[in-house]
Amino acid sequence: MKSRIAGMGWVTPLGADLDLVWERLIRRDVAEIRQLPNPETGRIHDSMPVPPKLVEALGRNPRLRRSSPISYFAVAAGLAALENAGLKVTPEISARTAIVFAVSDGGVQYTRRFYEQIVKQGANTASPLLFPETVYNAPASHLAAQLGLDGATYTLVGDATVGLSALHFGTQLLATTDIDQCVVVAAEECDWVLCEAYRDWHFARTPLAEGAGAIVLSRAGRLGIETHPGVPFFQQSGATAALRRVLSELGPGDFAVRSANGTFIDRAEANALGNAMPELLPKRCLGEAPGASALIQTIAATLAVQKSAAQRAVVSVIGFNQQASGARISR
Amino acid sequence: MGHQLLCYTSAVSGKETIAPRRVAVTAAGVVSPLGIGLEVNARALWEARDCVAPVTTFDVSKTRSKTAGQVGDLRADGDGKKWARLHPASRMMILAAREAQAGDPEFSPELMVVGTTSGGMSFGEQFYRAQVAKARPHKRGGWLANYLPQKAVLDAQEACGFSAPSQIIANACASGSNAIGHAFNLIRAGLHRRVLCGGYDAISEMVFVGFDSLQASTPEKIRPFDRNRTGLVLGEGAAILALEEMESAQARGATILAEITGYGISTDNHHLTQPHPSGIGPLQAMQRALASAGRSPAEVDYINAHGTATTFNDATEGTAIAQLFGDHAVPVSSTKSMMGHSLGAAGAIEAVFTILAIRDGFLPANINHTETDPAWPLQIVANETRAANMRCAISNSFGFGGTNATIVLEKP
Numbered sequence: 001m002k003s004r005i006a007g008m009g010w011v012t013p014l015g016a017d018l019d020l021v022w023e024r025l026i027r028r029d030v031a032e033i034r035q036l037p038n039p040e041t042g043r044i045h046d047s048m049p050v051p052p053k054l055v056e057a058l059g060r061n062p063r064l065r066r067s068s069p070i071s072y073f074a075v076a077a078g079l080a081a082l083e084n085a086g087l088k089v090t091p092e093i094s095a096r097t098a099i100v101f102a103v104s105d106g107g108v109q110y111t112r113r114f115y116e117q118i119v120k121q122g123a124n125t126a127s128p129l130l131f132p133e134t135v136y137n138a139p140a141s142h143l144a145a146q147l148g149l150d151g152a153t154y155t156l157v158g159d160a161t162v163g164l165s166a167l168h169f170g171t172q173l174l175a176t177t178d179i180d181q182c183v184v185v186a187a188e189e190c191d192w193v194l195c196e197a198y199r200d201w202h203f204a205r206t207p208l209a210e211g212a213g214a215i216v217l218s219r220a221g222r223l224g225i226e227t228h229p230g231v232p233f234f235q236q237s238g239a240t241a242a243l244r245r246v247l248s249e250l251g252p253g254d255f256a257v258r259s260a261n262g263t264f265i266d267r268a269e270a271n272a273l274g275n276a277m278p279e280l281l282p283k284r285c286l287g288e289a290p291g292a293s294a295l296i297q298t299i300a301a302t303l304a305v306q307k308s309a310a311q312r313a314v315v316s317v318i319g320f321n322q323q324a325s326g327a328r329i330s331r
Numbered sequence: 332m333g334h335q336l337l338c339y340t341s342a343v344s345g346k347e348t349i350a351p352r353r354v355a356v357t358a359a360g361v362v363s364p365l366g367i368g369l370e371v372n373a374r375a376l377w378e379a380r381d382c383v384a385p386v387t388t389f390d391v392s393k394t395r396s397k398t399a400g401q402v403g404d405l406r407a408d409g410d411g412k413k414w415a416r417l418h419p420a421s422r423m424m425i426l427a428a429r430e431a432q433a434g435d436p437e438f439s440p441e442l443m444v445v446g447t448t449s450g451g452m453s454f455g456e457q458f459y460r461a462q463v464a465k466a467r468p469h470k471r472g473g474w475l476a477n478y479l480p481q482k483a484v485l486d487a488q489e490a491c492g493f494s495a496p497s498q499i500i501a502n503a504c505a506s507g508s509n510a511i512g513h514a515f516n517l518i519r520a521g522l523h524r525r526v527l528c529g530g531y532d533a534i535s536e537m538v539f540v541g542f543d544s545l546q547a548s549t550p551e552k553i554r555p556f557d558r559n560r561t562g563l564v565l566g567e568g569a570a571i572l573a574l575e576e577m578e579s580a581q582a583r584g585a586t587i588l589a590e591i592t593g594y595g596i597s598t599d600n601h602h603l604t605q606p607h608p609s610g611i612g613p614l615q616a617m618q619r620a621l622a623s624a625g626r627s628p629a630e631v632d633y634i635n636a637h638g639t640a641t642t643f644n645d646a647t648e649g650t651a652i653a654q655l656f657g658d659h660a661v662p663v664s665s666t667k668s669m670m671g672h673s674l675g676a677a678g679a680i681e682a683v684f685t686i687l688a689i690r691d692g693f694l695p696a697n698i699n700h701t702e703t704d705p706a707w708p709l710q711i712v713a714n715e716t717r718a719a720n721m722r723c724a725i726s727n728s729f730g731f732g733g734t735n736a737t738i739v740l741e742k743p
Contacts, residue, residue, distance in 0.1 A: 001522075040462040103501075104479075115459055115537050123393040123540045131541035132603045132731060136448065136501035141732030145600040150615065153598040153734060154509065157450070157480045157501045165498055172513075176520040193459060200467075201475040229442060229496035234489050322481040323496060 003171040004221030005329070006181060007085025008299045009077045011055060012211040012286050013048040016080065022303045030285050033207055036192045045195030048209035048287035063145050066129055067138070068107040070189040073212035073292075074139035075146055078185045081214035082147075085221075087181070089147050098152040098179045101140035102166035102186035104159060104291030105194055110134045112193045139187055152177065159319030160259060161230055162186065163213065163294030164327055168227040170217045180218060186295035187212035198288075203320055205262025209287025213295030215302075223305055223329055225298075226250055230325035239268035242324035243316060247272060250328045255279070255310030257301040259317040261288045268318055277314075280304070293317075294325070301329045353577035354518045354592075355743065357438055357585040360430025361683045362423040363568035364400030364670040368430055373687045375669070379696035379716050382670050383553065383564050388453075389536040396548040399534055400566030400671030409490070416470075418451035418477040420533040421486040423569035427529065428487035431571040435585055438573045441523050443484060443497040444514045446506025446530035447675035448730075450480030453535040483531055487571070495527070503730030504637075505596075506530055507570070507678025512594030512738055514574050524576045530679035531569035538674070539565055545604065547641050552699040555638035555665035556645050556711050559701050563639040566671025570679035589686040592723075593624025593739030604731050605643050610651035612735040613637075613727060617655055620737035626723060628656045633694055633724040635685045638665020639672050648727065649707035662719070664697035664712040678728035678736060685726045685740050694719045 008018060013031030015021045031048045038045065055072040058064050064071060078099070079089075087093055114130040132138065137155035144153045152173060156166050163186040170182035190210050198204040217225070228250055231242040256279040260266040273279070282300050283293060294317045301313035315327040361368065364382040365375035375382065383398050391397045405422045407414040414422065424445075432438070454474035461468055476482065484497045502509045507530025514528035542548040542565060549562030580587060597619065599612030606612050621628060637648055652663060666684050673680055688695055693716050700713040722742050729735045 038462065041465055112459065114541065115456060118537065118540050119460060119463055123543065126540050126544045128544040131544055134541070135503050135731050137503050137732040137734065138603060141603055144598045144733070148600065150598050150600070152596045153732070155501045157499050159479065159481055169498055172517060172522060175522060176516045193462065196462060197458060197475050200471055232485065232488065232494055232496060234485065321476065321479065322485060
């Protein structure tokens with residue numbers, strides 16, 4: 001399905017400015033690594049956090065004062081994308097806007113803290129202030145409140161392809177409802193328990209990272225985007241074939257933004273893509289932000305086309321255990 | 332704006348102007364505390380059975396509420412070892428999907444849209460407890476692989492031999508209705524012909540304590556729309572519906588269980604967990620769904636309400652129903668009174684219940700009812716099932732984050 005990209009924004013461990021982060025990605029700058037210790041076992045994990053100063057202005061927002069970092073990232077990226085699209089938040093604009101938010105793991109910090117209270121202090125001490133922020137759609141709700149939106153707000157969950165699923169979902173909303181634009185946002189935050197889980201699950205070859213990406217889809221944006229619904233695979237051995245099908249249905253590109261993260265995904269992706277075109281591997285610089293990375297890749301691909309580094313940039317994503325997916329950006 | 336369905340020459344898809352397609356439900360499957368399967372659930376609904384019981388799967392000694400609607404152990408389906416590794420959410424989804432598949436063996440989905448709120452949360456809880464205990468049990472890899480929300484959807488697909496892309500909606504307690512509604516919109520607009528949709532959620536300690544901490548759950552009976560209501564009781568389950576473009580379903584001679592004719596969604600920004608007291612969120616969702624269906628409030632024969640029995644939800648929903656339906660004495664019940672609130676599954680399960688009620692001609696009861704809250708003039712189907720010939724019903728679902736969804740279901 002096709003739609004247009006009207007605006008973009010991101011909040012990453014390398015910064016929040018579109019052009020500056022793009023330049024750092026091209027230079028292969030690697031974001032600062034912070035060590036996250038597991039206080040229970042002492043195991044140390046590497047992570048790539050978002051510098052707090054990038055979202056500190058949102059701390060004065062009354063609606064966000066008790067929120068988890070993921071909501072700050074989502075709101076900051078969403079508002080930046082709207083600004084980049086030249087859209088001022090007015091009641092008229094909000095009335096014709098939908099939100100699709102994507103996430104893999106969600107508000108893990110509050111979730112871990114809430115369950116920690118249950119386990120260590122007893123269920124009768126668990127804080128009612130924490131629980132609402134553990135819900136997957138809390139960041140989308142906060143963003144909707146900033147926009148004063150009363151229409152469609154959706155949150156999608158899934159593996160690392162979920163950002164692309166959200167773009168496809170947003171395109172479906174543009175095709176089936178009377179909205180003028182859809183703000184697609186994907187975000188993730190870090191916590192030691194998440195690092196521990198991905199390491200135990202053998203997916204921590206790249207440091208887990210925080211961040212968010214946001215794209216405003218519309219019918220009249222600057223660049224075209226073709227989204228794909230994804231192809232499921234039930235065993236890792238099926239990932240190459242799934243991605244090959246995605247890429248063949250999207251059509252050829254001359255630049256690839258890959259999801260390689262040091263796991264089985266690297267080989268499967270290399271097998272499907274070959275080595276015929278220049279490529280960018282953002283996770284080597286920005287880490288693995290499971291639910292957010294695909295949207296960050298898509299923004300990087302869009303910048304590649306915008307800056308004439310490519311005519312048709314392909315985004316390739318293989319998830320951990322759901323599907324392979326992709327998108328293609330063109331003028 | 333209602334974000335109503337458009338049928339036009341799309342600048343996005345490039346398609347020619349299309350007439351809205353009619354959307355049939357050709358099969359369904361359900362696993363709930365009332366039982367496994369459509370007919371078992373239909374009988375339990377007829378009998379207005381109270382299926383809420385003391386919680387058995389985790390310690391509730393320190394919570395105010397102690398009961399829930401629970402599905403219990405599910406019989407192994409196929410490979411016993413593999414079945415044992417699956418999360419209960421996957422087991423429920425497999426059984427619901429298998430029933431839908433058996434009901435329409437020719438149905439092959441192009442897409443799967445499923446709602447959930449917490450995936451395999453109890454496996455995440457076990458993983459955390461193992462960290463605290465400084466233990467590294469061998470099965471932690473299985474906990475992680477089966478914890479993620481997409482796993483139950485993939486397990487159901489694999490069990491049924493399907494291979495379709497999936498979209499998993501986590502719009503809190505409206506998720507199941509949103510999944511059905513989005514699938515409906517895609518077929519109605521001609522973007523897909525066959526979509527499998529539904530919702531699931533399995534009860535977990537963290538979510539149970541969460542509602543308890545908010546004092547949203549009750550230590551007593553769940554009494555939706557009652558003057559003496561004291562809160563919700565949690566439940567669990569899964570439901571799957573096979574949606575198909577009507578002409579296509581009729582052409583191949585498929586059984587049509589019901590027709591979905593409308594869907595409305597709204598967002599209420601008042602508060603993360605509390606609806607605006609004016610009822611604007613539910614009101615907009617119902618208005619938009621009826622407009623989408625081309626129906627007036629007077630044509631609605633039954634409302635399967637969200638009806639969680641919390642002070643705020645029922646007040647908001649009751650106010651919205653009273654405002655929209657005015658003098659039209661439409662019967663209202665919340666089937667959560669029989670099985671509790673199954674969160675991401677609720678919208679899908681209640682859509683299936685509404686289809687059964689339309690098919691079999693009865694109004695499901697709102698049990699444990701003592702006295703309707705006099706704040707709104709609602710016609711509650713109190714305590715006993717009533718026979719009724721229904722043509723058109725709506726099902727409401729509202730969730731944290733201010734998401735509200737209504738779907739319109741009609742006799743085919």
